[in-house]
Amino acid sequence: MARVTATSCQMRADCGRIGILFVVMKKFLTAVLLVVAFVPLATSDVPDQTAEFLFARLQFNMTWNALGQSEAPWHHDYPYSEEFFLGMVRELTGIHTSREAYQIVQLEEEDIFSYPFVYVSEPGFMDLTAKEADNLREYFDRGGFIMFDDFRGWDLAHLGTQLKKVYPSREMIRLEVEHPIFRSLYTLDTLEMTPPYYDERFGGRGPEFWGMEDDRGRLIFIANHNNDFGELWEWVDRGDMPFEPAAKSVRMGINYLMYSMTH
Secondary structure (H helix, E strand, C coil): CCCCCHHHHHHHHHHHHHHHHHHHHHHHHHHHHHHHHHCCCCCCCCCCCCCCCCEEEEECCECHHHHHCCCCHHHCCCCHHHHHHHHHHHHHHCCCCCCCCEEEEECCCHHHHHCCEEEEECHHHECCCHHHHHHHHHHHHCCCEEEEEEECCCHHHHHHHHHHCCCCCCCCEECCCCCHHHHCCCCCCCCCCCCCCCCHHHCCCCCEEEEEECCCCCEEEEEEECECHHHHHHHHCCCCCCHHHHHHHHHHHHHHHHHHHHC
16 A cells, blocks of 8 residues: 655645646636737738838727627738738839738827828727827827728717717718819729628618818818728639729729828
8 A cells, every 4th residue: 555645745735736727827828818819919910111101000999899709890801901902002003012011000009100091990899098089189180091991880970979089079071072082093983882791781871981171171081981991902802802893992092092192
């Protein structure tokens, strides 16, 4: 019969404590990995810092219901839409850029002021903190431009509510095809287009384009309501989107970029 000693009992106790600690650490690491998966790092993998134009995607504070999403809404279509659009910008405009020239920037950080053109996905999940609202106001006042994309239905009213935190006295306006932003490089005859997918929250309304002007009449953002350029850019590159609306979204995106750089 094996002898039971104080030393062997102590070793068993230590092993038991180690086992419990291992289980706790395993659960903790699992939770951390889930958080990391939901909130990716605030930098692109290989940003091309030599490019004249870097595509900046905004990471912002989100509403509680964003937790029910399989992917952080601000991150949708990243980085595939960036890669496709940057390739088109390089080929169609002569701007020195590359498919790898993209960057994620956090709205609460000072880095946002380094990017004159910023892309925002799913603003229907945006819940601006006081710091974010202050930074966004300063960004616009310095001459920055934002493209809001991938939202529909009542999300437009939500975006308007969030922007009241930035400019309480300003209102959004619906843009018509005659606006200069739709002819800064390519001249568009109509704003009608087929969105990448149907959503009953459209309420029978097709894509609309909204914006807001500063005190000098400069458009400071454009909002692709009931539409999703990022989806078109990602999936047409894989052959899974109709060519005509995707091509129009590219022309419009380049118009946005040109307007932002010249106004």
